[in-house]
Amino acid sequence: LDELHLDGRDVRDGSMVIPKYRAMYLDALGGNEISSFSRDHAFRELIRNMKSVEESDYEVPKSLDQIMRGYQKKGFLWLKTLSHNGFGGILADDMGLGKTLQVIAFLLSEVQEAGESDNRRCLIVCPASLVYNWKNEIERFAPELSVVMVTGQAADRAALIAESTNRDILITSYDLLRRDLTHYDIFLFYCEVVDEAQFIKNQSTRAAHAVRKVAAATKIAMTGTPVENRLSELWSIFDYLMPGFLYGYKQFRDEMEIPIVEGKDAETLERLRRFISPFVLRRLKKDVLKDLPDKMEEVIYVQLMDEQKKIYQANVLKLRQNLLGKEEADFRKERIEILAALTRLRQLCCAPQLILEQYKGGSAKTDQCMDMLTDAVGNGHKVLVFSQFTSMLDILTDLARQQGISYYLLTGATSKERRAEMVTSFNTDDTQVFFISLKAGGTGLNLTAADIVIHYDPWWNVAAQNQATDRTHRIGQKNVVTVYKLIARDTIEDSILALQEHKAQLADQVLGGDEIGQTAFSRQELLEILRDTNS
Numbered sequence: 001l002d003e004l005h006l007d008g009r010d011v012r013d014g015s016m017v018i019p020k021y022r023a024m025y026l027d028a029l030g031g032n033e034i035s036s037f038s039r040d041h042a043f044r045e046l047i048r049n050m051k052s053v054e055e056s057d058y059e060v061p062k063s064l065d066q067i068m069r070g071y072q073k074k075g076f077l078w079l080k081t082l083s084h085n086g087f088g089g090i091l092a093d094d095m096g097l098g099k100t101l102q103v104i105a106f107l108l109s110e111v112q113e114a115g116e117s118d119n120r121r122c123l124i125v126c127p128a129s130l131v132y133n134w135k136n137e138i139e140r141f142a143p144e145l146s147v148v149m150v151t152g153q154a155a156d157r158a159a160l161i162a163e164s165t166n167r168d169i170l171i172t173s174y175d176l177l178r179r180d181l182t183h184y185d186i187f188l189f190y191c192e193v194v195d196e197a198q199f200i201k202n203q204s205t206r207a208a209h210a211v212r213k214v215a216a217a218t219k220i221a222m223t224g225t226p227v228e229n230r231l232s233e234l235w236s237i238f239d240y241l242m243p244g245f246l247y248g249y250k251q252f253r254d255e256m257e258i259p260i261v262e263g264k265d266a267e268t269l270e271r272l273r274r275f276i277s278p279f280v281l282r283r284l285k286k287d288v289l290k291d292l293p294d295k296m297e298e299v300i301y302v303q304l305m306d307e308q309k310k311i312y313q314a315n316v317l318k319l320r321q322n323l324l325g326k327e328e329a330d331f332r333k334e335r336i337e338i339l340a341a342l343t344r345l346r347q348l349c350c351a352p353q354l355i356l357e358q359y360k361g362g363s364a365k366t367d368q369c370m371d372m373l374t375d376a377v378g379n380g381h382k383v384l385v386f387s388q389f390t391s392m393l394d395i396l397t398d399l400a401r402q403q404g405i406s407y408y409l410l411t412g413a414t415s416k417e418r419r420a421e422m423v424t425s426f427n428t429d430d431t432q433v434f435f436i437s438l439k440a441g442g443t444g445l446n447l448t449a450a451d452i453v454i455h456y457d458p459w460w461n462v463a464a465q466n467q468a469t470d471r472t473h474r475i476g477q478k479n480v481v482t483v484y485k486l487i488a489r490d491t492i493e494d495s496i497l498a499l500q501e502h503k504a505q506l507a508d509q510v511l512g513g514d515e516i517g518q519t520a521f522s523r524q525e526l527l528e529i530l531r532d533t534n535s
Helices: 020-030 041-051 070-084 099-113 128-141 154-162 174-184 206-213 231-241 249-261 266-279 306-324 328-333 335-350 364-378 390-402 416-426 462-469 492-510 523-532
Strands: 089-091 122-126 146-149 168-173 189-195 216-222 295-302 383-387 407-410 433-437 452-455 481-488
Touching: 020 041, 020 266, 041 070, 070 089, 070 099, 070 216, 089 099, 089 231, 099 128, 099 189, 099 216, 122 128, 122 174, 128 146, 128 168, 128 174, 128 416, 154 168, 154 174, 168 174, 174 206, 206 231, 216 231, 231 249, 231 266, 249 266, 295 364, 306 335, 306 523, 335 364, 335 492, 364 383, 364 390, 364 452, 364 481, 383 390, 383 462, 390 407, 390 433, 407 416, 452 462, 462 481, 481 492
Parallel strands: 089 216, 122 168, 122 189, 146 168, 189 216, 295 481, 383 433, 383 452, 407 433, 452 481
Antiparallel strands: none
């Protein structure tokens, strides 16, 4: 009763009514804690249906039967089962395992099985950079489906929505959905799909609010990183899928998040796992793609050059003195300024000229990266280079041009059309290097022509780096992928690497491979980091 938040008023004559999504959890308790527990026919049928997904009678569309891999067909059956029983779920497969194909198969099956008058209008919400990708993938795998891209001017979008039919799949971006929300009010969608669902990980954002407002019979979330930094992100996605499933956020925080994250409460962790497990499908590449070549990872350490090191240490000393003169309350008020100072330290590790225009002393990481690129392209490899700083990519592309290395450059300023063109070209032409900003290129790219990945600078969130790596280590890759992380020794980058490893542990326990924790530092923690990097 406590775990289901029931009291005496909810129990009448020995029976009680609970939300349907609690059935699997209650069934699990029935075999352990509850001694007298009778189940009616509907209850037993629901449990049987959810437990025997692979034995269900649903059939993969014939046009995709020879295309889909075994685990993808299981994902399709899982989606069909959830929809049939009125549930939503998170398709959380590892990057590069074909989540899009599994959802397309589900949508195609639903349309094929429906009668002419049945509503099969679907809404797909994704980052703006993926709108064209979704259209291309549907046309590739299910050309019989009717696709409407809700883009263009406001009046054009309103007309596209209003004139859509009960067989159309509407594709829009998070930003455009927010602007057009009132035009969707007249519809009950058969299915709403949110891709890269980490975009709604903060429940208070307008994107999260917009997707929750759409009326849909079935809701699906797609993300390889359902938890990047905090358990509240998991709560936000489930609040979109099945409101109330993880209670209100305050209750979830008090009963689950704080005990798990701060109290290391194993019993509460197990309870959360039992709650969510029927509604999260996560497979890792190493488990299902036995034919996928290995991914080799290596950290390449470089020592800052003399002048670079002097400038770096001077900035560390300045920040430390600033922190020593502050109380914790003042530190919290000045987080933006502190973050800016940390960013300057990271930029000094990359190349001092990022913040010092007159600097002429060179950069150890830049030299190392260019040596690696020259060696790689000379041996016939194709390379992806990621950095969070577009100004760093400008420096690297200028050097590549001087050395006769052919390249493409993708940043947030690249148009969606040009982005798609470059991806197609890189996979087929002789261009040797693809320079990509981490934020713009972490999702929605298939670049299996490359077999070397260089992360020029580390980020606090290792999930973002892993997403970027999986642009090439995915289905279709024929070669071993080698991933290099360039780290400036005895700097804040060392601390970032250690933090990545520390934060990943709890997420492995909850979801099996995503990152979780807190990215914010206390004043004392930051002083410790700076002490370690200035020894």
